[in-house]
Amino acid sequence: MRIKLWPVLAAGSIILAAFIARVPLIASERLWPDEALYAYFARLIAAHPAAVVDPMVWADHLPVFPALLALGSFLHPGIFGAHLFMMLINLLGIILVYGLGRTLSGVFVGLLSAIFLATNFWYFVHAGMVLIDPLLLVAFLLLAFALFQVSLHPDSGGKRSVFVLGAAALFAAACKWYAIVLVVPMLLLYIFGAFPRERLRDRWRGAGVALSIAIVPLLPFLVYKAFFMKAHGGPVSYFPHPPLFYLFSFSRFVGGGWPTAIVCAAPFFLVRYPIRVKVLLYSMILIQFVVMSFVVEKDVRYILPAIPFLMILMALVVKGLLELVLKDAVFLRIGKVLVLFLAALLFIPYLSGSEAGRGLENYTGFYAAGNRVREICPQKGVVFAGSLRAMHYAADLGSPDRIRPLPARQEDFISASRTCSGPVVLETDVWEYTQPEWIYPMTAEKMRSLRENGFVLDTVIRRPYMKNDSKVIFLFVKHPCP
Secondary structure, three states, X not given: OOOOHHHHHHHHHHHHHHHHHHHHHHHOOOOOHHHHHHHHHHHHHHHOHHHHHOOOOOOOOOOHHHHHHOOHHHHOOHHHHHHHHHHXXXXXXXXXXXXXXXXXXXXXXXXXXXXXXXXXXXXXXXXXXXXXXXXXXXXXXXXXXXXHHOOOOOOHHHHHHHHHHHHHHHHHHHHOHHHHHHHHHHHHHHHXXXXXXOXXXXXXXXXXXXXXXHHHHHHHHHHHHHHHHHHOOOOOOOOEOOOOHXXXXXXXXXXXXXXXXXXXXXXXXXXXXXXXXHHHHHHHXXXXXXXXXXXXXXXXXXXXXXXXXXXXXXXXXXXHHHHHHOOOHHHHHHHHHHHHHHXXXXXXXXXXXXXXXXXXXXXXXXXXXXXXXXXXXXXXXEEEEOOHHXXXXXXXXXXXXXXXXXXXXXXXXXXXXXXXXXXXXXXXXXXXXXXXXXXXXXXXXXXXXXXXXXXXXXXXXXXXXXXXXXXXXXXXXXXXXX
């Protein structure tokens, strides 16, 4: 089979531009609590692979993400390797969205979808974050491929495609514990909506086999998770928002006003496409928005896996507009080339570096704080940390017991500090708003109170934030009496 060279070169150029734009993100020092936790688990697994079965590692989610993240240590040790791994995951998403767009409607849609995704701000910035959501995005793209290629005919090829679909659904559901409530309706809606001429029996059989492969291996963990959440009063919510939060924030996800208008025009331009294309895209988008809107905990990153399908939808609308306006084949070809060129200009803010730091300048300074903590108490000593997960990872004192959470009351903290034989370090920062009120936010009065109890301000770490040079982390130290 002859392979056309120009699509390969064009797709390669998009990936290269995306790679160059994302290189600065590898050096990001942001360490949000979840990022610190996953990086910590990955470090444990890289050092001791048996840690993958440690209950601590899979208490929140199955260890799929930290186990894969541990592979980053083979690329480079420490957080740099984790960031490098996340950038590769991010680039893989661009490659997959190109492939899916091309499969659905040709090279032009594939290339334009890849550009749209590579230059989407929320997707771009997640290349510098050590979070599960980019991996889940890749898993949903693989699931979409498996859905679109599935055959319900009970021959050898049909059986194989159903097993592949089940494996893709299992991988997606295993990435995050709640993903199963997205995967099941996606699979059912596609199989029962995209094959109206297939026998109902064959559709039930295909759905049953695929879902059995996806659900049965996860049942023990899902039962454990249900009892765990019940025992702890249900899911914890740090970002509660009203049900229409994602709808009201829609323009932020797709990139502004004109992309929103393009997406809104999609139903008109998708009429002529096969039902399989329409059901696939709408199931992957609408189910995520509907299901996640009913969850109390809402954050931008939770809807990230829907973005590549929105980008494909945008590309399909642009293609439809061109075909509506340009009837001549030659002019249509020229118009597509011009649109791809203009879309490529969206890379300019990213390649210039003006977008590299935006969105990643919070939760910084922890590595410098960790280095200083190791200098203060290399062998003995205890750290009471306002950002517990970040300091666990950044200080890496060997024993987790040496890094403790701040007590809810100052009296309890002072009492606990008196029982320590070595240096006592107090870490507080401007980032973690769940710190107790007696220490957060830091004020001159609170500093004076700590000084009266024997604590000396040892280090103030400054970082740029909101275009200002800000004090972001304070380290107080109390040395034992001679």
